[in-house]
């Protein structure tokens with residue numbers, strides 16, 4: 001019954017759990033998985049991300065039904081990165097007043113925070129998100145690399161500037177990394193009316 | 199001289215009966231501004247988990263007492279773990295914890311999740327301060343933020 005570390009639920013399982021949760025399912029298996037999710041940072045971050053994916057796709061379905069079927073590369077990209085980003089990853093040190101203390105935050109928690117602020121933006125969906133550099137070394141220069149898909153009609157420079165502001169503020173809130181640059185690569189446009197008109 | 203390491207886990211929930219010694223520490227951590235929750239320990243030494251026969255995920259407290267100059271392997275003089283569903287014997291075990299914990303705790307570690315608006319570096323420092331109020335200036339505190 002007990003879910004061990006080497007027996008992590010798959011994304012599919014988590015996705016089904018989310019569906020069951022919304023349907024009010026109350027089986028022992030569901031409760032067991034609920035308990036695991038509540039105690040597992042990776043799984044709860046995955047559930048949070050899956051909920052946001054649901055939300056974004058629901059928004060798109062309601063506003064741009066015709067495009068939805070063709071326009072899913074951003075979704076594939078996001079899903080492909082989800083598992084990687086919600087792993088705990090590297091341990092990033094936080095400063096302490098006492099030498100004997102040992103404070104840290106996981107790379108996965110930072111990436112989840114960055115994804116969280118990016119998801120608050122309506123005109124952009126981020127795909128990949130990485131911290132490049134020696135994050136385990138306190139003063140080492142770090143580059144945040146993000147790939148993004150921008151909504152058709154939005155001004156790309158405005159959207160990416162806003163994303164940069166939000167990421168800067170969020171990284172400062174959650175850790176003490178020395179961010180040298182935030183590289184945003186716009187890979188695609190979603191919600192194009194050209195496709196919708198076909 | 200022996201050293202005692204306390205690993206704080208989430209406990210068994212708000213209204214369940216809890217370990218007498220660890221619950222004030224838990225409460226102090228949870229009362230710290232910016233802390234949303236406590237996560238179970240990640241790397242409970244497998245040796246100890248095997249010794250007490252419980253799954254790592256259900257261990258909520260492990261205390262190891264090491265002899266002074268013992269080799270790393272010569273280990274766990276006394277190791278105590280409290281399993282969540284182990285109602286029958288948990289009180290006796292808790293007394294042992296109380297015994298060793300109140301005398302000579304040298305380090306405490308905990309994994310936490312923080313709230314959506316919290317300043318994370320400030321929050322972890324505040325957690326360490328709260329634990330020092332209970333166990334004194336000398337105690338070494340390890341805080342790992344695993345969820346935001």
Ligand SMILES: [Zn+2]
Pocket residue numbers: 008009036037040041042043044
């Ligand atoms: Zn998990």
